[in-house]
Structure formats: structure tokens, C-alpha cells
Amino acid sequence: RRSLKIGMLPADGIGREVLPGAKAAILALGSSIPKMEFIDLLAGFEYFTKTGTALPDETVQILKSECDCALFGAVSSPSRKVTGYSSPIVALRKKMDLYANIRPVKSVSINPEGRPGVDLVVIRENTECLYVKQETQTVGEHGKEARATRLITERASRRIGELAFKMALERPRKHLTVIHKSNVLSITDGLFRETVRAVPTLPGVDGKYDDVTVAEQLVDSAVYRLFREPEIYDVMVAPNLYGDILSDAAAALVGSLGLVPSVNAGDSFVMGEPVHGSAPDIAGQNIANPLAAIRSAAMMLRHIGYGDGADRIERAVDSVLREGKVLTPDLGGKSKTSEVVDEVTKRI
């Protein structure tokens, strides 16, 4: 077997502290997966402040030509408007055509702050909506006027819809909720909704999704109900921005953003990414929760065909959580990032 090449993009803040944990977890799998090569790649807001670019071409080049998959840490947001800056994670998703952001949120019963009964996955369209970043500013009669374009295409809605139906079918409950705001955005969200709902009628699908129950929710009431009765959700599929908000909302239900992993997935590449941000307030203290990054590594491995390795990592994480002894402060614990990593790798 040839070796696996994993692009490592820690980027900013705690991204740099949690990615080594993900690497350690993968290495702990030993010879059960191919030999691994980790390629460190540059990106991030801090890199931008030094060089004027947040995502060097070389990083994208190497990801495309050499890597089998990648892990991204987290990126800081400028606290003031910075000319020329553009989020590298948004750019990566687009440049690598990672059109789906898959964010499973599941409660670990032991976690005192989490709610029991949360077991859902947010499938977020990852390339369009307001994230196309087509913005303009003009000066009108009453001052500045800024406009952004929100793009929703049939093609992107269909492929995210197909993925959502596929995932719903694989899960025990086979339930899919389509999130939109078509009572206001009748054309853009109308297109998203109709296109996703039409997936079971696509040519060649032939009854494949007959067992999937489809519901829908307006995004505002989806957030409300997510908080009030999270157990009603199984798979949620949403346009980009709603998916961004919903996955953070869901993360709050399981006790900490520091637990929630994701992958950015395309047809030919996958990049793991913890849902949390760069957390400048706690960066550099060795107290960031590495579990979201470690779980993201597992999801990434599963995606490229190493489900057994992914299972081992996930079981190790779950057992550390269930035991509840070695936890970072976001979960009410007193352990360091590195101690949690050690505890997980020991159990892999």
C-alpha cells in the first residue's frame, strides 16, 4: 500500500493546539491504516497579517496535487475591517469544491451539561448562499449602501440534497428536515426547498428513498425547536448560512463546541475541521478541547475508506467522555489539551 498524505492546516489560535492532537490520534492507529505522511501547510489570518495573503496558492496546489485528505484547525476573524483579507476556510471550501459540510452532533449521556437525546447531523451546503462573497458598496442619497448577492443554484441544491437523502437512508430513523426561509425568500429558498424535495423523483432513483420521511422547517423556528425538542431532528439539510448557525446552535445542546467535528466533503477530496473557532481568549494555554479535532480526523478517515480506524478513534473519545475524568475546562474539567490527547491515544 502506498502511504497516505494528509495536509495539515492548523491556521490560527487553538487550531494550532488541537491539530497535533488529531495527528497523535491518527498515529495511534499504527499499522491498521497505511503509512502516513503529514504535510504542514500555511493558511490563516495571522499568516495574512505577515504576508498579505490568507491562503497561499502553494497550499491549494499541494492539497490538490499531493494530498489524499486534509485537516483544518480554525481561523481567526479580524476585529476590524481589514482590506484585502478573505477567509481562507471559505476559499478552501470553494477552491477544493468541498460542497458539503457534514456536522454530526450527538450527546454523550454522561456529560452533565448536555441534553440527552440529541443525535442529529447538519448537512450544510458549503459553496454558495451569501458565502459567494459578491459584495458591492455604493454611495446613495442617504449615505453608503452595501449589497451582497445570495446565490442558490439548482445544481448545488441537488447535490447537497442527494447527499442528505443518502445520509438519512443510512441512519436508523431515516428522517430528513429541509431548512429554508421560503416565506421570505420565495425564489432562492424556494429553489433550494423544491430541488431538495425533488431528489426522490430524479431519474434513476426509483423508489430508493421511499423509506425517508421528509419534513421542513423555517430556519427561525428550526432554531427554536432545536432548543426545545432536539430529539425531533435526525438529518437536517440547509443552505450555507443557516447551516452555519444551526450547527453552532446544535453544538450548544451537547455541552460544548469543543466536541463537535465536521468534514468538508467533495466528490474527490475531504477535509476534517472542528466546528469551533480559533478562540483567541484561550489560545496558547494548552486548555483547548482537542476532541472536536480528533473526531474530525476520524470522520475524515471514514470518508476515505478507513472506517475501522475511525471507529477505534471514536470509541476512544466516547470512552474518555463517558468516564468524565480527563476533560478540558469547557466541559467542566481541569485537564490540559495534551492530557486529553494522551488519554484518548492510550485507548485507541
Place this chain on the structure above:
Amino acid sequence: RRSLKIGMLPADGIGREVLPGAKAAILALGSSIPKMEFIDLLAGFEYFTKTGTALPDETVQILKSECDCALFGAVSSPSRKVTGYSSPIVALRKKMDLYANIRPVKSVSINPEGRPGVDLVVIRENTECLYVKQETQTVGEHGKEARATRLITERASRRIGELAFKMALERPRKHLTVIHKSNVLSITDGLFRETVRAVPTLPGVDGKYDDVTVAEQLVDSAVYRLFREPEIYDVMVAPNLYGDILSDAAAALVGSLGLVPSVNAGDSFVMGEPVHGSAPDIAGQNIANPLAAIRSAAMMLRHIGYGDGADRIERAVDSVLREGKVLTPDLGGKSKTSEVVDEVTKRI
């Protein structure tokens, strides 16, 4: 004193069941406020299905020429795309220039489902963002492509910002959080953020807001933190869509959307509106919670100068909630809408 004219727009579903409760509460104030005239006005999705228009010109005309203020119930959303339909509440906000949607969310300690310590107000810009409803659809190489414009102007951001600072100054904690997503929408949300933050430096403001502490949050992490530590928020100011989502999220914290009131306010008109929707699943059963509508009536009265009347209504609502005996099913009670209304009016 001349009489007050209140436009009543029950619209759809439970809107028709809760607005009579609001009316009863106002009438219970007796002679402490001017004589009242309630003018029933047409609007809504059901009205659209009968007539082809969701908001007749006459309704807007009468509101503008005859009414001192108004109360809106709730509007149903079409479950499929309906040509020619456009939300009457969105249209009313724009046509009456009701540029601020003010949504206070406060926990009543007695409510078992609510969290203690929530006492915040969402100030939602009410006229622009994606709600300008400028949408187009074209057919490209890969199928349909839909685009919506998100408009953020300096003028609208400034006036909502001024209101937000004013409200923050009036509240004990004097804390304001500006909500945006300028890490992605650097131009539109950048303009919103910078304009709101610049309010204290406007000509003539002269240190007036020195006591207001200003913070900011990206909308996704704002929702996360709202669930995790709602007590950090006092006044939140947000562009239209984020405000829509945030106020529903906040409502979840206090036990029920059926408790959360709002006013749509402009410089010369105010319209009360419960935050909940038309709830077709429970409509017609006399079990909808009338308290959000009653509180919206109180807010409306306060806005037009009848603070004493508003206080009396609000105290009556609070006492019914604290006692916890006569509650609708959304709060775990068994009472009917009309019983809750009676209980409140008795105490006014």
C-alpha cells in the same frame, strides 16, 4: 381627550385567537387611557387565497390615515410556492416604515422550563437585509440559478444603532452586543457593524453613550452563547434575518414563543406583534397562549405614551405567570386561551 384608534390585523391561524385577548386587556384598563376604537383590518395568507392579495391597499390606507397604532396577529406561510404571494407582515413593516423590531425576552422565575437569568432585548432592523425581497431566477449551464440581494444601508444601520444605544442606556446593565457576520460579509455586515459602533461619535451625541459597554458577536457564535450563557446579553442589535433567528432562539430560553412580545416601531407609528407564528397545528382549539399578544399590546401602549397602562397589563401577566395556575399547554398548563385572558384581565 380624543379617542385612540387601534388597527387590528389578526391575519391567520392563532393570530385570530390571541388578538381578542389583547383587546380585552386594553379594554380592562378602563378610563385610565383614552376611549378606544378598534378597527378590524384585513390581511393574511388566507385572505390572499380568497382574493389574490395578502395586504389590501385599504388596510395600509386606514392604518396611515386613521390609526394611532396597530396590533398584528400572525401570518401563515404557504406550504408550497404560491405565485404572487408576498408576506403581508414584511410588506407592512416596509410600507409603514416600521424600521425597528423590538423583542424583549425575559424569564419568569416560576416557569419550570425557562432558564433563570434571561433578560435581554433583541433589536432587529426591520426593513432591509434579505427582506428587501429582490430576487431573480435565471437558467444557466447547470440548471436554474436564483439570486437574492441583501441590502444594508448606512442610514438604516444608523437609525437602528441609535435606537439600540438609547435602549441600552435606559437599562440597568447598559450593555450592547452588535451581531454580524463580517468575517464572511465584510462589506454589508462590515457596514452594519461600523455604522452601529460609530453611533457614539455622531455629531451632537457628545458623550451621551459613554456609559454603554459595546461588545460584538458573530451571529453563529451569538446563538451558541445565547444557549450556553444567556445572562451575558442585555441589548442585542442585529440585521433583519439574524434578528429573526436570534429572537426565536431567545424565546426558546424562556419556555415558550407564546410569551414573547414585540413591537414594530417607526418614527411615527407602532405595531405590536407577538413573536410566534400562526401555528396552524393548534389553531381553532382555543389553546393558543395569548400572553405574547397581550404583552405586545402593553408594549404598544407604552410606545405611544401610556406607560402606566402598559405597567398594569404587564404586572397582571407576570402575576398570572408567577402563580402558574392558569396556563396554556405550551407552558405545561391545561387552561384555554380564553381562561388565561380572563385571569389576566381580572388582575388589571
